[in-house]
Amino acid sequence: MSSPTVEKPSFLRSQVAGLPRPFWALWGGTLVNRLGTMVVPFTGVYLTQARGLSVTAAGLVMAVFGAGSLLSQLLAGVLTDRVGRRATLSGGMLATAASMLALGYSTSLPAILASMFVLGLVIDAYRPASNALVADLVSPAERPRAYGLLFWGINLGYSVGMTAGGWLAGLGFIWLFWIDAVSSVVFAVLVWRAVPETRPAARESGGGFGVVLRDRVMVAFTLVTLGHAVLYAQTMSMLPVAMTKVVGLTTAQFGLAMALNGVLIVVVQPLVSGWLGRRDASRTFALGVAVMGVGFAMTAFVTSPLGLAATIAVWTAGEIVTAGIAGSIVAALAPAELRGRYAGLFGFAWSVAMVLAPLLGGTLLDLGMEALWWTMGGVGLVSAAGMLALGPAIRRR
Numbered sequence: 001m002s003s004p005t006v007e008k009p010s011f012l013r014s015q016v017a018g019l020p021r022p023f024w025a026l027w028g029g030t031l032v033n034r035l036g037t038m039v040v041p042f043t044g045v046y047l048t049q050a051r052g053l054s055v056t057a058a059g060l061v062m063a064v065f066g067a068g069s070l071l072s073q074l075l076a077g078v079l080t081d082r083v084g085r086r087a088t089l090s091g092g093m094l095a096t097a098a099s100m101l102a103l104g105y106s107t108s109l110p111a112i113l114a115s116m117f118v119l120g121l122v123i124d125a126y127r128p129a130s131n132a133l134v135a136d137l138v139s140p141a142e143r144p145r146a147y148g149l150l151f152w153g154i155n156l157g158y159s160v161g162m163t164a165g166g167w168l169a170g171l172g173f174i175w176l177f178w179i180d181a182v183s184s185v186v187f188a189v190l191v192w193r194a195v196p197e198t199r200p201a202a203r204e205s206g207g208g209f210g211v212v213l214r215d216r217v218m219v220a221f222t223l224v225t226l227g228h229a230v231l232y233a234q235t236m237s238m239l240p241v242a243m244t245k246v247v248g249l250t251t252a253q254f255g256l257a258m259a260l261n262g263v264l265i266v267v268v269q270p271l272v273s274g275w276l277g278r279r280d281a282s283r284t285f286a287l288g289v290a291v292m293g294v295g296f297a298m299t300a301f302v303t304s305p306l307g308l309a310a311t312i313a314v315w316t317a318g319e320i321v322t323a324g325i326a327g328s329i330v331a332a333l334a335p336a337e338l339r340g341r342y343a344g345l346f347g348f349a350w351s352v353a354m355v356l357a358p359l360l361g362g363t364l365l366d367l368g369m370e371a372l373w374w375t376m377g378g379v380g381l382v383s384a385a386g387m388l389a390l391g392p393a394i395r396r397r
Contacts, residue, residue, distance in 0.1 A: 019146055023137050025194035026130060027153055029187040033093070033126075034157025036183020038165030038176040039100060040123070047112070050173045057109065061116050068120025069351045074209065076125035077344015081337060084199045085129045085136065086191055088340070092125030093188035097181035099123070104177030124347065126187070131343035135331035136198035143331055144277030148324030152269050159262040200337045212341050217393045218333050222349045224390065225326065227383030228289050229353030230360065231296060231376055232319070235261075238361030238372060239299070243308060246369060253305040260309050264316045269323055276321060281329050282391035286384040288321030293380015300373035318380075332397050 039046070043065075047058040079088040099122055103115035130150070138146045168175045212218060235258075243249045249257075276284055295315025302308045326346070334342035364372035 018142055019149075020137050022195045023134065023146060025190055026133055026137075027149060029190040030130065030150055031153040031157045032190070033183050033187040034154050035161050035164075036179045036186075037158055037161045038168065039103070039180045041162055042165055042169055042173070042176060045169065046173050046176075051107070051112065053109070053112075061109075061112055064113050065116045065120035066351075066355050068117045068122075069124060069354065070348070072121050072123070072125050073128060073344045073347030073351055075121070075344075077128040077209075077341040077347070079125075080129045080132050080340025080343070081199065084197045085133045085340070086195055086197045089126045089129035089133070090188040090192045092122050092129070093184040093191075095122040095125070097184040097188075100177045100181040100184065104174050124351075127347050128340045128343035131327055131330065131346070132339035133195065133198060134327065135334070135339050136336070140328070140332065142277075143328040144281070144324045145273055146324070147327035148269065148273035148277065150327075151323040152265065152273070155262055155265045155269075159259075159266065209341055209345065211338060212345050215333065215342075217390065217397070218330075218342060218345065220386070220390055221329060221333065221394070222345055224289075224383050224386045225346060225349040226353055227379050227386070228292070228322070228326075229350045230357050231289070231292055231380050231383070233353045233357030234296065234361050234372075234376055236354075237358035238365055241362075242299070242365055242369060242372065243302070246365070247302055247308075249305060249308065254308070257305050257308045257312055260312050261316045261319075264313065265320060265323075269320045272320065273324060277324065277328075280391070280395070281325050281332070282387055282394045285322055285325045285329065286387035286391075288318045288325070289380050289387060290384035291315070291318030291321060293318075293377045293384065296380060297373055297377025299376075300370045329394060332394070 043062065044058055047053045047061055048055065053061070076088055076092065096119065099115055099119040103112065103119060106112045106115050131147075134143065134146050134150070165176055168179070240254060243254045243257075244251060292315045295311050295313075295318060298311045298314060299308075302311060327343075330342050330346050331339065361372055361376075364375055
């Protein structure tokens with residue numbers, strides 16, 4: 001008698017199986033929102049061209065946006081635990097839509113400054129709530145895959161949104177603000193209707209961030225995250241400047257090379273996320289950050305578009321390795337009733353990095369390509385070493 005054969009699940013089924021329906025509503029809303037993310041990447045162009053601001057005034061406006069984003073993650077973390085995951089996410093998205101339209105129709109500098117501060121405060125308020133929702137909805141074994149899928153959806157949506165935004169900006173910047181606002185409302189409505197509130201009700205989660213700051217493992221991981229984020233933030237701050245001003249690449253050459261980052265993430269990351277999610281989280285994260293550090297250090301030797309593409313391929317490989325791992329570590333460290341605040345502290349590290357990266361990178365680039373990129377490589381390797389040192393404490397959790 002022949003034994004029955006067990007059919008191996010298809011690749012697509014293996015990627016989507018085992019995750020609850022509310023997670024897919026969250027994922028779908030995130031994808032729609034990222035598809036509509038068109039304003040922030042073109043803010044500098046909008047302020048100088050459509051509103052006629054000087055470069056100095058535009059820099060002031062962007063600094064105000066950064067100040068709002070610094071407060072955003074901490075405030076949203078507290079609201080996620082006190083008010084609820086669903087209410088914080090949906091409310092943040094509705095506030096984002098209103099702020100987008102206010103900015104799009106603002107003409108005076110005071111109105112633009114006020115709108116940009118509020119936009120910085122609310123545009124990423126969804127992140128602590130989203131991270132907490134995944135931790136609440138998904139089992140620990142599946143969290144790396146779930147966070148990895150969110151990372152993949154964000155990159156897919158952002159790539160398409162950037163391409164469409166560049167075309168629509170030629171028709172009129174107000175289109176960007178309306179599409180961004182509508183996508184935010186869609187995200188809010190989808191989460192409100194399809195995702196249940198998961199905030200634990202058993203214990204009162206009052207207080208601020210004191211309990212999180214007393215968690216030495218979480219604070220240490222936040223410092224590792226800060227190093228990782230400062231490294232990655234160079235892709236949006238000093239890498240374009242170094243390649244166009246120092247190396248002499250055209251903006252078209254730089255844009256084409258950077259497109260490789262999105263292509264590799266969209267194509268490769270789903271293929272390896274399941275396998276990476278079964279590895280030890282701290283060692284995997286350390287490996288990814290170390291590879292990113294090596295990739296950025298190699299940038300010191302770039303003299304051509306092909307050389308830039310080679311370095312991008314290396315650090316993108318590291319980015320793919322880290323995708324989904326950091327969120328699962330935060331979820332493992334955080335008590336259920338404090339997941340919002342833990343995620344808020346994690347997000348705060350990224351906000352700080354977005355402020356520090358251009359300041360540090362600009363100073364180092366003035367000293368030369370080697371000074372900037374070898375320092376960034378060192379930051380990556382030090383962060384990876386710190387992650388390995390934290391490994392035993394994280395595994396005990």
